[in-house]
Amino acid sequence: MGATKTEHFTDSQNQIAMIAKALGHPARIAIIEYLLKVDTCICGDIVNELPLAQPTVSQHLKELKNAGIIKGNIEGNAICYCIDEKTLTIIKDYFSKIILTLTDQKCC
Amino acid sequence: MGATKTEHFTDSQNQIAMIAKALGHPARIAIIEYLLKVDTCICGDIVNELPLAQPTVSQHLKELKNAGIIKGNIEGNAICYCIDEKTLTIIKDYFSKIILTLTDQKCC
DNA sequence: AATATTTATCGTAATATTGCAATATAAAAA
DNA sequence: TTTTTATATTGCAATATTACGATAAATATT
Numbered sequence: 001m002g003a004t005k006t007e008h009f010t011d012s013q014n015q016i017a018m019i020a021k022a023l024g025h026p027a028r029i030a031i032i033e034y035l036l037k038v039d040t041c042i043c044g045d046i047v048n049e050l051p052l053a054q055p056t057v058s059q060h061l062k063e064l065k066n067a068g069i070i071k072g073n074i075e076g077n078a079i080c081y082c083i084d085e086k087t088l089t090i091i092k093d094y095f096s097k098i099i100l101t102l103t104d105q106k107c108c
Numbered sequence: 109m110g111a112t113k114t115e116h117f118t119d120s121q122n123q124i125a126m127i128a129k130a131l132g133h134p135a136r137i138a139i140i141e142y143l144l145k146v147d148t149c150i151c152g153d154i155v156n157e158l159p160l161a162q163p164t165v166s167q168h169l170k171e172l173k174n175a176g177i178i179k180g181n182i183e184g185n186a187i188c189y190c191i192d193e194k195t196l197t198i199i200k201d202y203f204s205k206i207i208l209t210l211t212d213q214k215c216c
Numbered sequence: 217a218a219t220a221t222t223t224a225t226c227g228t229a230a231t232a233t234t235g236c237a238a239t240a241t242a243a244a245a246a
Numbered sequence: 247t248t249t250t251t252a253t254a255t256t257g258c259a260a261t262a263t264t265a266c267g268a269t270a271a272a273t274a275t276t
Contacts, residue, residue: 002231002264008159009134013141017134024129025234026117033121036209044252051116056235058254063233077243077252085210092207095200101144102193110234110261133264152222161266166224168264185222185273 019091022067027052027060035070035083044078127199130175135160135168143178143191152186 006014023029027050034049035042047057061081064070068087073080114122130136135158142157143150155165169189172178176195181188 002229004133004135004232004264005159006134009138013134013137017132017137020128020137021132024125024132025112026114026121026125027112027234029121029125029128030117032206036206047252052113052234053236054253055237055255059234062254074243077250079253083206083210085207088203088210089207092200092203095196095203098140098144098191099193099197099200102191102196110259112234112262135264155223160264162223163225163267164265170224171263182223182273187223 016091016094019067019069019087022063022069023091025060027057028064028069031057031060031064032069032083035081041073041080041082046081124199124202127175127177127195130171130177131199133168135165136172136177139165139168139172140177140191143189149181149188149190154189 009017023032030050031046034046038045046061047054050057052060061070061072065072068084070081071084117125131140138158139154142154146153154169155162158165160168169178169180173180176192178189179192
């Protein structure tokens, strides 16, 4: 045991959970906020922005990339990162729909 | 090591990450979707809905409760669970704002 | 009171995550 | 070509998560 039983859940449930999980770390939220703040692709500047060692930041970037939340383009000896709007839109829309459904509910 | 260095990040970043983390498991997404589907508080029915053992479900419910995503009221020998709109609204608004900021950006 | 029902907690095994030092890789600059 | 710069990978230790059997706790039913 210890491994999530993804096979018991729907593709949609696994997808939303996977994106949410990737967002479930303050360093990764900080990375997203930084990419948003600078307002363009960032080529080699992220490590200095975070209070973590370079391999740790690299690992967090990898997880965001695997979840489809950011994209990385090789640009010389640096890598340009930016937010992948598509994926963030998926969870935004998902939670928007939940909130909309909820307001119709009378409960607790 | 192994523990997240929350002290290095802002309260906001930690809060968003904490909520996202609680949503980062398909069983917990399934619980939320079930609470939404039945359209009222649920008193003792969640365990049968999920393909997991009762202690496991209880643990997932606890995590959702700790993150403020669901509320539980004792009702006789059962417990009534329902979604806490406030908390889901926090992340919905957060990601809405991010998407809005993003559309102004020309990138990659 | 005895039993059933519902949920929580404990203990534990399996696995995943976090973080970093050391090292590798690859392109740029000297 | 050597050195510098930027990022990734490896290996490892510390900690967290996931899952469940066993058991506890608390109310309901008989």
